Amino acid sequence: EVQLVQSGAEVKEPGESLKISCKGFGYSFSSHWIGWVRQLPGKGLEWMAIIFPGDSKTRYSPSFQGQVTISVDKSISTAYLQWSSLKASDTAMYYCARPTYGASDYWGQGTLVTVSS
């Protein structure tokens, strides 16, 4: 059974760094794009970035380029999203998902990130 399992909720202060994770089970992790979707409180879904684990090729939304970094460790079938300096406006639910020609058939359970002083 294919599953994407994300790391737990985080509470951070502005300016802190953070790395959240998404581990894939039940499929060939290196052969499928995987990415991150942001959902601000009460708002819609936004693609942030995707990565192909086989060669670590990345694609970023212009809205998030330079704001976050997507990476993978294919030896442990895990994708990451990291921030070097969080802002209050980064408070959101973050989902990992597996896009195939635009359709994401599998989603993680979500990681809630709260940034507050």
Add this chain to the structure above:
Amino acid sequence: QSALTQPASVSGSPGQSITISCTGTSSDVGGYDYVSWYQQHPGKAPKLMFYEVNNRPSGVPDRFSGSKSGNTASLTISGLQAEDEATYYCGSYRTSDTLDVVFGGGTALTVL
């Protein structure tokens, strides 16, 4: 990177049919048969309802149907049920030098 355009809300009574539209451009919805639809209930992760315009993953009721004409895709739900109340998002593959996947803004469905 502009999102695809969806109505903010739609409503219908149990048993009725509703249609949600998703308008893009020739670089996304109109250019490829790679339109997808998602259902999201409050506090839950999105669930894929359709891929490649009208292909239904197993477990999705056949009351749901997908279609496309030109730059606009549509999701139709017939025989509305209370559990269909959710927010629905369309998605598409798109031609882009940066990120080649995009969502619509979402449509909140209320079952009256």
